[in-house]
Structures are given as C-alpha cells and as structure tokens.
Amino acid sequence: DKSEPITSRGMDIFGNLLTFNSTLNKETGARYLFDNTRANGVHTFHAQRMPEFSFLLLNALLGFTGFEVTTSSSFFYDPAAVSAHVNAGKVYDYYKRVFNRDSLDNNGMKLISTVHVGEKWNNAGWNGKQMIYGDGDGQLMISTSGGMDVIGHEMTHGVITHTADLIYEGESGALNESLADIMGSFIENKTGDDLWLLGEDIYTPNIPGDGLRDMKDPGSVPLSGYTETGYYPDHYNDRYLGEKDNGGVHINSSINNKAAHLITEGGTHYGVTVNGIGKQKAEKIFYRTLTHYLTASSNFSDMRQAAVQAARDLYPDRNGEPSVEVQAVMAAYDAVGVH
Ligand SMILES: Cc1cccc(C(=O)O)c1OC(=O)C1CC1
Numbered sequence: 001d002k003s004e005p006i007t008s009r010g011m012d013i014f015g016n017l018l019t020f021n022s023t024l025n026k027e028t029g030a031r032y033l034f035d036n037t038r039a040n041g042v043h044t045f046h047a048q049r050m051p052e053f054s055f056l057l058l059n060a061l062l063g064f065t066g067f068e069v070t071t072s073s074s075f076f077y078d079p080a081a082v083s084a085h086v087n088a089g090k091v092y093d094y095y096k097r098v099f100n101r102d103s104l105d106n107n108g109m110k111l112i113s114t115v116h117v118g119e120k121w122n123n124a125g126w127n128g129k130q131m132i133y134g135d136g137d138g139q140l141m142i143s144t145s146g147g148m149d150v151i152g153h154e155m156t157h158g159v160i161t162h163t164a165d166l167i168y169e170g171e172s173g174a175l176n177e178s179l180a181d182i183m184g185s186f187i188e189n190k191t192g193d194d195l196w197l198l199g200e201d202i203y204t205p206n207i208p209g210d211g212l213r214d215m216k217d218p219g220s221v222p223l224s225g226y227t228e229t230g231y232y233p234d235h236y237n238d239r240y241l242g243e244k245d246n247g248g249v250h251i252n253s254s255i256n257n258k259a260a261h262l263i264t265e266g267g268t269h270y271g272v273t274v275n276g277i278g279k280q281k282a283e284k285i286f287y288r289t290l291t292h293y294l295t296a297s298s299n300f301s302d303m304r305q306a307a308v309q310a311a312r313d314l315y316p317d318r319n320g321e322p323s324v325e326v327q328a329v330m331a332a333y334d335a336v337g338v339h
C-alpha cells in the first residue's frame with residue numbers, strides 16, 4: 001500500500017501551531033488530513049466555499065464529501081481544516097476516555113468533516129452523516145470549526161443519530177439541541193461562566209464575552225438570530241410555541257440547558273434551590289439518559305423522567321431516600337417548570 005501514517009504540523013484558526021496525525025502518499029509525497037490512528041479514520045475535507053445547498057445536494061446524492069486537504073510539505077496551510085481535524089480527534093478521544101464509546105456509532109465509524117462549506121456561511125452542522133463547517137462572514141462568526149464546543153456539539157448530533165435519534169423538531173428537537181450543547185460544553189471544558197457559553201470562540205469576533213447561547217443565563221441572549229423579539233427562555237412556561245427554528249429547537253433547548261447548569265453547579269432559580277453535583281456526575285447522567293432511556297419522540301417531561309431514572313441507576317436510593325444526585329435532577333427540572 002502506498003500510503004502510511006505520518007505526523008504533520010499546521011496552524012489552527014487562532015494561530016496555534018499544532019502537530020497531528022495525517023497520511024503520506026509515498027509515491028507522490030503528498031500528505032492528506034486523514035488520521036487513521038482513531039476509529040476507521042478521522043478524515044477532513046474542504047468544499048472550496050461552494051454554495052452550501054450544492055454541497056449538501058452532492059453529498060446527499062453522491063456521498064460527495066468535498067476535496068482532499070493536501071500539502072506537498074509537512075505543513076498544512078488551511079487553518080479551518082487544521083482546527084476541524086484536531087478538534088474532531090479530541091472529541092473522539094473524549095467519548096472513548098469518558099464513556100468508552102468508539103466513535104459516533106460506538107462501532108468505530110469514520111469521522112468525516114468538511115470545512116469551507118458555503119460562502120461566508122454563518123453555520124455549522126451535522127447532516128445526518130458528517131460534520132460540516134462554514135467560514136462565517138467575519139462579523140457574526142469566523143470559521144466555525146475553530147470552536148471546540150461547536151465541534152463537540154456537531155459530533156454529539158452524530159452520537160444522538162446513532163442512539164435516541166431525537167426527531168429534530170419541537171420538544172424532541174430541543175432535547176437534541178440541548179444534549180449537543182451540554183456535551184459540547186463539557187467536552188470543551190472551560191472554567192467559570194465560560195463553561196456555559198456556546199460558540200463563544202467563533203462568535204462576533206469584535207464583541208468579547210458573548211456566545212450563541214448561554215446555558216447558565218439563557219435569558220441574557222436575544223432571539224434576534226431567529227428574527228424573533230425576546231430572549232432565550234429559562235422556564236418551560238416561557239417556551240417558544242412558534243414555527244421558526246423547526247419549532248424552537250435552538251430556542252427551547254435553553255430550558256433543558258438551564259436544568260443541566262443547575263444539576264452541575266446548583267443555584268436558586270424561580271425560588272427553587274438545587275444543590276449541584278459537579279460535571280463528572282452530570283455528564284454520566286446525561287450520557288446514560290441519552291443512550292438508555294430517550295427515544296426519537298421524547299418530550300421534556302420524558303426527559304425529566306429519563307434523567308431521574310438514569311441518575312437513580314448510577315446513584316441509587318439510600319435508606320429509601322433518593323440520593324443527592326437524584327434530588328438534584330428532580331429539583332433542577334422543578335426549577336425550570338418541567339414535571
Ligand atoms: C453555529 C450553528 C448554526 C446553525 C446550527 C447549528 C447547530 O449545530 O445546531 C450551529 O452550531 C451550533 O449551534 C454550535 C454549538 C454552537
């Protein structure tokens with residue numbers, strides 16, 4: 001075989017000089033962003049900024065994943081591709097280390113990412129088969145593959161596809177979005193309030209400290225991105241009931257996101273006090289909830305019951321009393337009005 005693994009270097013979108021796994025074609029000397037040391041490969045492509053609808057069409061019809069990112073030296077010159085490639089490897093490593101999950105399907109499936117999708121596209125996504133990243137317009141967003149939480153979010157959409165496969169609309173869609181936010185944030189693993197911001201590294205480069213969403217204080221972020229007035233809800237009674245955003249999948253995810261924040265850090269919300277149990281326990285509860293109890297049509301009430309059951313499995317009742325972990329889950333869903 002003419003190809004062999006080789007380490008290469010390159011800069012990510014923030015100018016960090018990184019070393020990572022790639023593949024060398026011994027005959028031509030060309031290198032590719034194919035890391036064949038993880039699962040059946042972490043392969044990164046680019047779409048040459050072709051319109052996103054044409055990329056998505058070619059991908060759906062022909063399985064087109066874009067063009068190979070290559071270099072004739074030991075250095076890769078596409079920062080968006082380097083960011084996507086390195087971050088995808090880190091997300092693979094997280095799921096393997098924390099949950100012993102081998103890739104998105106737990107069966108070593110190849111992880112395919114394509115960058116430079118669309119023209120100044122302020123988006124990132126999971127199209128059911130692979131991760132895709134836009135470059136942003138430079139004002140609202142920069143290359144979305146630069147966000148560790150963004151990549152964790154997109155790849156968790158992939159985990160969700162291969163587990164509960166939550167229907168991407170209405171309440172099940174909001175749970176899909178929320179679990180992607182929760183795992184993406186935990187994978188990025190920042191400290192303090194930054195732990196709870198989504199996309200902050202690639203969002204509004206000229207405005208510090210903001211993000212697409214805020215799990216700790218959802219109501220601090222306006223819904224302008226959905227041409228709606230108002231702010232993200234932090235209580236079930238304030239959930240969005242309109243048609244936009246697939247029936248509010250990003251908008252209403254903030255209700256479950258707030259529950260996740262309370263379970264992890266604790267706090268008093270609408271007069272309900274929750275004693276937090278920390279990230280290590282919270283991530284186990286949410287992963288077990290997703291992989292053992294949620295189904296495609298689960299709604300918010302199902303989510304509460306599933307999370308309580310997952311917490312009870314992991315942290316059983318003591319002397320007939322719910323554990324502090326189970327109590328935290330119950331109180332958090334009480335606090336956001338989900339029963
Ligand atoms: C940036 C962006 C735009 C549209 C959809 C998504 C999506 O994947 O739902 C998206 O990615 C995120 O929300 C990441 C977590 C910040």
Ligand SMILES: [Ca+2]
Pocket residue numbers: 149185188190194195196197198199200
């Ligand atoms: Ca973040």
Ligand SMILES: [Zn+2]
Pocket residue numbers: 153157177180
């Ligand atoms: Zn999403």
